[in-house]
Each structure stands twice: as C-alpha cells, then as structure tokens.
Amino acid sequence: MRIWFNKTFSTIHAVFRNLRQSVPAGEITLICTHTHAHAAAFLAADESYLEPTELTGQEYLEWCVGFCRQHNIRLFWPGKEAAFISKHHEFFQAIGVQVLSVADVDTLTLLHNKADFYSELSAEVAQTMDFIAVNDRDAFDSAVAELSTRHQRLCVKPAVSVFGLGFRVLDTERDSITQILKGVEYQIPMQELRSGMVNTPEFATLLVMEHLGGPEWSVDCAGRHGELLCAVQRKKSQLAGGGQMIDNNVEIDGMVTRLTAHYRLNGLFNIQFKEGVHGVRLLEINPRPSGGFGMACLSGANLAHIALQGIKGEPFQPPTIRYGLRVTEINTPVVMQELL
Incomplete structure (x- = not known):
C-alpha cells in the first residue's frame, strides 16, 4: 500500500518508524511531501517530494488529487488543509484513494477554536476548566473579577493556538523585569498585560481561565470513526528531567472514550488533560499525532499500526x-537530507 503524508509536523517520523516496525518489508511505501x-x-x-508553497484551499485540493493520481497513492493521510480536504473525500474516492480524516470538517473547525469547543462541549462528555472568552480590556477586567471569586490563580491563552503558544499565568505581584531576572517562565504581569490592551481596543479572542496547577496527561489515541481502539496515557512529571509515566487514570479513560464517540474521531489523535483544585480537566483535542507519540508507543501499543488496521477494517489483538x-x-544528531 502506498501511503502519502503531505506537509505536517516533524514528529510524523515517529509514525513512520512505528508503521515500519509493524508490517513486513515491502508491504507499505511511505511517501512524504513538504514545502x-x-x-x-x-x-x-x-x-x-516538494510541495508548491503558494497553494491553499481549492487549488491545493486539486494539486493533491493530481499528486495521488501521478504517484499511485492508495491512502492519503493529510496534515496541511486537513479540514478542507475532509470536506471533499469524493474527489479522492473517484480515483480509488482513501483519505484518513480525524473528523468531519465541522468538528475539525470546532476543535481549532477552543472558545467554541469548550462552549459546545457537554459536561457529561468531559469536564473543561472554568473560562470566559474576551475581546477587549473591559471584558478582560470583568472576567478577571468574576473568575477571581472562584479561583486563586488565573491564566490566559488565545482561543486559536498550537503547542501552548500564548499561554501565560497572570502574575499579580511581580513586574516583567523581576520575572526576567528570576527566570520566571510562562507568566505575565497582569497590569502590564492590561496596559498593552490600551493600544489594542479589540483583539482576537483570548480565554481567561482558572489555572490548573496539578499534573498533566497527554493521551495518544487510535480510533475508528468514533470507536476508541487504543489509548496510551502519558503523565508528565512536574519535576524537570523526571520524564513521563505510562498511566491508567480511570477518569481520563472514561473521558477519552466519550470524546472519541462524541466527535467520531478517527485515525491518530491526541487528547490533553490537566488536574486542578476541582479535579482533572480537558485541555484540548489535537487532530494529529502528538510530539510525544513515540514515547507512547514504548508502552507496547503500536498506535500507528492499530490505526492502519482500523482503516483497513482488519481485526487486531488489543495490546x-x-x-x-x-x-x-x-x-x-543526524545529517539532513535535502531535495533539489
């Protein structure tokens, strides 16, 4: 089977490695493109192969169809434009190509915006942290005042973000120079943040949230259209250099199973949780393999192979x-390969 992964995150190499470990030599050919x-x-x-850098939307979709035809692709595992491609499976089905989409376009769009995602999600499926979405300083001040009556510490994060970019804990005691000199990370002085808002009357949606100070779990999953085939929990140490532990938290297991069914998740995806004063809370669903995917597979579960078996409709023995x-x-250290 010829499997194509278009432009995606560099951590996809762990998926490639685990696919190779699980199938006889020559059974699959892994094709990768990037800009x-x-x-x-x-x-x-x-x-x-190199991808064109300037194409998006419909033009990129047409290029992908042409690439599949030209290179005899049988399974397309999209990263770039995954949401748009999930809306147009019929273009690929017409030429005999199966597309692996983690979810439908509406769900992928929802997961991309955490304000919409948290607002839509029922507490019966999973518990999220207490939050208020804001777009200006007055709303920010109001949110801080309200949430401070229920939570000792607060944090902020853009509604649209990856890799935790933009996450900051609100510091009500120290200024930025003190933070710099003391090496404080991922915090921001609240008054300096408010001052910055003066010059930006309106801004993209920012979430003001309760701060979850406990341990964090990253759960790597393989699913088949809402059926959870396998999930591996990695509990991250709160001590530097402490590594991660393969965990079996029952509460998290239940939420992962329900989330997979609720959003009909498929293929490889990652769900993150963190514990606060009031218990474990859902952080986000990443519709792609995580950066720690390779560590999860050290547990004895080859998630890439399990996902491939799910795609092909093959039975598998739970690991x-x-x-x-x-x-x-x-x-x-490695020497990088460069395409000319």
Missing part, C-alpha cells in the same frame, strides 16, 4: 500496555 527541501520528515520516508513505565526522549 521545505530539508524537512526532517524526509529522513524517515521511502519517497520524498498489553506496560503501565507504570517511565519514558523520555533524547536528541539524536
């Missing part, structure tokens, strides 16, 4: 997961 000639994902692919295993990642 950068030195993309790290090229190192793990069987075939690598024995090594709970309590402590894992980490180390950097390995």
